[in-house]
Amino acid sequence: MQTTIRSAISFDGIGLHSGRPARLTIRPAVAHRGIWFKRTDVDLGDTMIPARWDAVVRSPLCTLIQNRAGVSVSTVEHVMAALAGCGVHNALVEIDGPEAPILDGSSVPFVRGILDAGLRVQGAPVRAIEILKPVTVETNGGWARLSPSKTGQGLDMVFRIDFADRAIGVQEKRLNLANGTFVRELSDCRTFCRASDVDAMQKAGKALGGTYENAVVVDGDKVLSPGGFRHADEAVRHKMLDALGDLALAGAPILGLYEGHKAGHAMTNALLHALFEDADAWRIVECDTATAATLPGAGVVQDEIPAVA
Ligand SMILES: [Zn+2]
Numbered sequence: 001m002q003t004t005i006r007s008a009i010s011f012d013g014i015g016l017h018s019g020r021p022a023r024l025t026i027r028p029a030v031a032h033r034g035i036w037f038k039r040t041d042v043d044l045g046d047t048m049i050p051a052r053w054d055a056v057v058r059s060p061l062c063t064l065i066q067n068r069a070g071v072s073v074s075t076v077e078h079v080m081a082a083l084a085g086c087g088v089h090n091a092l093v094e095i096d097g098p099e100a101p102i103l104d105g106s107s108v109p110f111v112r113g114i115l116d117a118g119l120r121v122q123g124a125p126v127r128a129i130e131i132l133k134p135v136t137v138e139t140n141g142g143w144a145r146l147s148p149s150k151t152g153q154g155l156d157m158v159f160r161i162d163f164a165d166r167a168i169g170v171q172e173k174r175l176n177l178a179n180g181t182f183v184r185e186l187s188d189c190r191t192f193c194r195a196s197d198v199d200a201m202q203k204a205g206k207a208l209g210g211t212y213e214n215a216v217v218v219d220g221d222k223v224l225s226p227g228g229f230r231h232a233d234e235a236v237r238h239k240m241l242d243a244l245g246d247l248a249l250a251g252a253p254i255l256g257l258y259e260g261h262k263a264g265h266a267m268t269n270a271l272l273h274a275l276f277e278d279a280d281a282w283r284i285v286e287c288d289t290a291t292a293a294t295l296p297g298a299g300v301v302q303d304e305i306p307a308v309a
Contacts, residue, residue, distance in 0.1 A: 002089040002126050003297070004028040006118035011109060013101025016075055016191070016215070017062060019208030022097040024079065026114065029090040031124035034251055035083060037065065037073045041096045045069045051080060051093075053249040053272035061206055063246055063265045074099045077265065078191075081245030082110035084253070085182030087297010088119065089126060105190035105214040107241055108308055111183055115302045126287040126295065131256030133281050137270045142262035144271045146281075149256050154178045154294030155247075159240045159260045165194055166221035171236035179299040182244060188230055188306035189237035195219035230308065243268055244296065250275075253295045255285070 010025040029036070035051035046069040049055060055065040059074060066072035073095050083091060085107065103109040134147035149156065153176050160172040175181055193207070195217050201207040207215075212225040216234065223229060231237055243260055246268035260268070275281050285291070292298060 001292070002031050002122045002124045003087055003119040004030075004090040004122060005088055005114060006120045009113040009117040011101055011103060011113060013103045014209040015097065015099030016102035016105075016209050017206045018097070018099045020097050020099065022095055022099060022101045024100055025094040026079075026083075026117075027092040027094065028120065029092045031090060031122040033090040035080070035088075035091050035093065035248070037076065037093045037095060039071050039073060039098075040094050042071055045071065047071055049073055051076065051249055052251050053269060053276070056249065056269045058266070060266065061201070063249070063269070065249075072098065075102065076100055077242050077245035078102075078107045079110050079245075080248045081182070081241045082107040082114060082187065084244050084248035085177075085187060085296050086111060086114045086119070086300055087295060088114060090122065102191075102209060102214045104308065105216070106188050106238070106308075107186070108188040108306060111187045112305055115300065115305065126253065126292055127284050128253045128255050128287050128291065128295070129250055129282050130285045131254065131275075131282055135271065135275045135278060135281050137267055137274050139267060142264070142267060144261070144263040144267045145259045146254070146271060146275055147257045147259070151176060154291075155254050155296060156257045157240050157243060157260075158257070159236050159243065160262070161236050161239055162262060163194075163235070165218045167218035167223050168192070168235045171233045173233060173236045173240065175240065177244070177296040178294045180301055180304055182241075182296050183300050184304045184306070186237050186241045186244070188308050189234045189241055190214070190216050190230065191238055192216040192218065192235050195224060230306075239263070247272070252284070255291070
């Protein structure tokens with residue numbers, strides 16, 4: 001069955017790129033509503049922004065969604081991953097500024113808040129998107145692909161990254177997202193960047209809210225953020241967290257295999273465009289109990305939220 005959050009929960013922080021303070025509040029929504037964002041600081045016109053793949057506009061470093069009136073909100077991927085990973089299908093996400101708060105750079109504060117508030121089961125079955133044939137997008141040596149499930153267990157992910165910085169290097173990870181995997185294995189993994197990119201980003205007006213605490217900063221073989229990585233392969237895990245958040249913009253859980261090779265936000269969004277352009281590549285299925293039990297939000301246990309400093 002579809003779920004929503006039981007009661008409203010708020011998060012205060014600053015935007016990673018804007019550096020501006022922001023309060024994000026997740027509120028319950030009715031069945032079949034999906035996830036919507038609302039800009040509470042905008043008075044005029046349409047302030048509702050659908051959390052959908054076709055509302056994404058080009059943004060190299062984060063996922064930015066915009067409605068037809070030009071009202072936008074950026075860096076939605078970590079809260080989207082938390083909602084998908086906790087199995088929240090319907091919610092209204094209010095934000096009083098142009099960018100979601102980055103908090104600790106991972107999804108774990110959102111997960112903790114969502115599970116503390118609790119979930120309410122709604123009287124409608126979950127609809128999922130079943131992948132029927134492979135769809136691939138490629139750019140600059142990277143690629144991303146969705147293909148039919150080989151396991152029949154909800155969503156499988158394989159991700160590979162390859163960074164010149166030895167602190168990251170080559171990392172590959174394969175995970176099935178059933179049984180609370182997202183919360184246990186991915187939710188505490190923080191965004192990361194290279195020290196050499198920070199200056200360029202800040203000159204371009206990005207990463208103005210970035211700190212050594214809300215992003216893992218690496219320089220060659222050194223990790224500049226105090227305490228280092230939370231997992232030896234935290235970087236690839238964060239890319240999987242981002243991918244789950246970006247895939248959630250499909251509007252329904254995906255049943256299939258996602259593979260990302262040096263992929264990022266733009267490529268995962270291009271992949272959803274390619275998928276939905278090909279009517280033979282997918283179909284909507286109503287989940288029976290067995291299928292619903294394989295979705296990323298099934299089997300989530302509050303005790304399994306990673307303890308982080
Ligand atoms: Zn991210």
